Amino acid sequence: MSFPVIRAASYILVHAPNIMLEHGTTLTMERMKNPESDYLKALPTQVRSFAEAVNYPPNQVYIGNIGVNQLAQLSSPWYKNGVDGNKQGRFGEIVEESEFYGVMKIVDSFNLVELTGEFAAAIKEKLTQGNMFNEKQLSMLDKFREAAEVKNLVASGRAEGFYLDGELVGCVREAHETDPNLAAHVVFENLVSKASAVIALKNLLLKNNLSGSEIDYIIETSEEAIGDMNQRGGGNLAKAIGEIGGCDNATGVDMRAFCAGPAHGILNAAALVQAGIFKNVAVLAGGSSAKLGMNSRDHVNKGMPVLEDVVGGYALLISENDGHSPVIRTDILGKHKISSGSSPQAVIQAIVVDPLEKNNLKITDIDVYAPELQNPEITVPAGAGDVPLANYKMIGAMAVKRGEIAKTDLVDFTQKHGVIGFAPTQGHIPSGVPLVGHIMEMMQAGEIQRAMIIGKGSLFLGRMTDLFDGVSFIIEKNAGTAVQAEPVWDDEVKQQIRNMIAEALEDAAEKLGRR
Numbered sequence: 001m002s003f004p005v006i007r008a009a010s011y012i013l014v015h016a017p018n019i020m021l022e023h024g025t026t027l028t029m030e031r032m033k034n035p036e037s038d039y040l041k042a043l044p045t046q047v048r049s050f051a052e053a054v055n056y057p058p059n060q061v062y063i064g065n066i067g068v069n070q071l072a073q074l075s076s077p078w079y080k081n082g083v084d085g086n087k088q089g090r091f092g093e094i095v096e097e098s099e100f101y102g103v104m105k106i107v108d109s110f111n112l113v114e115l116t117g118e119f120a121a122a123i124k125e126k127l128t129q130g131n132m133f134n135e136k137q138l139s140m141l142d143k144f145r146e147a148a149e150v151k152n153l154v155a156s157g158r159a160e161g162f163y164l165d166g167e168l169v170g171c172v173r174e175a176h177e178t179d180p181n182l183a184a185h186v187v188f189e190n191l192v193s194k195a196s197a198v199i200a201l202k203n204l205l206l207k208n209n210l211s212g213s214e215i216d217y218i219i220e221t222s223e224e225a226i227g228d229m230n231q232r233g234g235g236n237l238a239k240a241i242g243e244i245g246g247c248d249n250a251t252g253v254d255m256r257a258f259c260a261g262p263a264h265g266i267l268n269a270a271a272l273v274q275a276g277i278f279k280n281v282a283v284l285a286g287g288s289s290a291k292l293g294m295n296s297r298d299h300v301n302k303g304m305p306v307l308e309d310v311v312g313g314y315a316l317l318i319s320e321n322d323g324h325s326p327v328i329r330t331d332i333l334g335k336h337k338i339s340s341g342s343s344p345q346a347v348i349q350a351i352v353v354d355p356l357e358k359n360n361l362k363i364t365d366i367d368v369y370a371p372e373l374q375n376p377e378i379t380v381p382a383g384a385g386d387v388p389l390a391n392y393k394m395i396g397a398m399a400v401k402r403g404e405i406a407k408t409d410l411v412d413f414t415q416k417h418g419v420i421g422f423a424p425t426q427g428h429i430p431s432g433v434p435l436v437g438h439i440m441e442m443m444q445a446g447e448i449q450r451a452m453i454i455g456k457g458s459l460f461l462g463r464m465t466d467l468f469d470g471v472s473f474i475i476e477k478n479a480g481t482a483v484q485a486e487p488v489w490d491d492e493v494k495q496q497i498r499n500m501i502a503e504a505l506e507d508a509a510e511k512l513g514r515r
Contacts, residue, residue: 004273005325009437010204012092014311024293055082058422063089115170117144197286200313201245216278218252221261222285263455269318287311295382312429334472342468363399367448370435392418
């Protein structure tokens with residue numbers, strides 16, 4: 001049986017400044033505690049326009065218009081040195097907030113999204129110009145409410161509003177009068193995640209000339225909890241996304257592991273394909289409205305534009321070996337065990353060094369590492385440092401410790417085997433996965449042979465354990481033929497083999513005794 005491959009990748013961003021202002025957790029908590037704060041007053045003046053978000057270099061890297069290694073060559077700060085960007089990219093697109101409201105209406109299965117008539121008509125016209133949604137889906141935009149009704153719903157506290165330039169153009173109603181898990185703000189968050197994942201899936205199909213009917217299984221890896229008062233977090237967003245995406249032959253499941261969710265999802269998809277259970281598995285996720293503006297206080301204080309104004313999304317297609325696409329080496333996997341320990345050194349040892357050592361590989365045998373890829377222009381002003389660089393330094397330090405490189409070569413190692421962070425701080429979104437599309441292109445161009453994807457997660461955030469989490473896997477350039485994986489035997493099969501050997505030995509001994 002051959003190793004599975006990553007056949008296609010897509011990445012999308014939604015510019016969502018008004019969603020950030022109304023639903024970003026940092027902002028809503030400040031509004032509750034200190035509604036007259038200078039921070040809240042200054043914030044609206046430091047919000048970016050759609051054009052500024054499109055021209056922002058890291059966003060162009062994310063959707064594939066700029067190569068990941070080109071970012072270091074551009075003048076910084078990037079928010080002051082925009083490029084001539086395009087909202088359409090090789091991997092995906094950057095979506096305007098007004099269009100996203102329309103998509104939220106299209107993906108709403110319970111008529112909880114209400115748009116005003118004038119706005120619904122205008123957005124339908126814009127979305128009709130693309131080829132992302134069919135006529136039946138676009139007809140959802142023919143349903144609308146009078147502006148006064150929408151205003152009353154929001155004023156009553158039973159709905160969360162859609163705003164554009166200070167104007168209320170729609171809302172999301174609560175799904176239950178008393179269930180806090182179906183309150184308007186929760187439904188709003190879930191619809192943001194669903195709608196952004198649908199856009200990522202649609203881009204995966206359209207930009208790679210794929211049919212949704214090819215997909216057998218969907219693994220959804222966001223950080224949203226879908227359910228009600230009796231089963232908060234029960235799911236299933238995967239099938240809900242696949243339904244809108246036209247994946248009529250698929251079933252699916254939600255998989256949660258905080259930031260490490262995508263890496264876990266890819267490993268499970270690879271296992272399902274390699275086992276022959278499914279031929280094509282989509283691994284995807286939408287973004288988080290709660291995480292918008294997380295570090296905005298520091299950005300405002302430093303006179304910067306608020307850079308956490310985009311919702312992220314991604315979709316990957318894991319398939320049977322086609323002799324061309326990069327393979328997932330399912331025999332070289334790293335995992336942070338329960339007993340591994342949570343120090344930075346222990347984490348890197350478990351998910352980077354151990355799997356390489358076990359397979360007689362050096363740290364330097366990996367051409368590029370993809371750990372947490374947060375944009376440092378967002379995190380450094382907030383005091384969190386350059387997260388990708390910190391990871392590369394730790395990996396390099398382990399290489400020094402193992403005698404693979406000299407200590408004087410540490411800076412060179414981080415530049416040779418690392419990349420500058422470019423992903424939005426959307427929790428699960430930056431954890432390794434954004435580099436996959438670029439890795440695929442670099443391998444197909446013959447620039448690299450091997451890459452390691454590292455997914456790390458903070459399980460302690462749920463207050464159920466203080467453990468850390470992490471898994472890793474290697475992507476390798478396809479050799480041009482179906483690379484054969486070593487057989488994997490469980491304990492029962494191994495015991496059967498032992499018994500057969502023992503019986504053969506006894507039979508041989510008996511025959512020799514007769515002689």
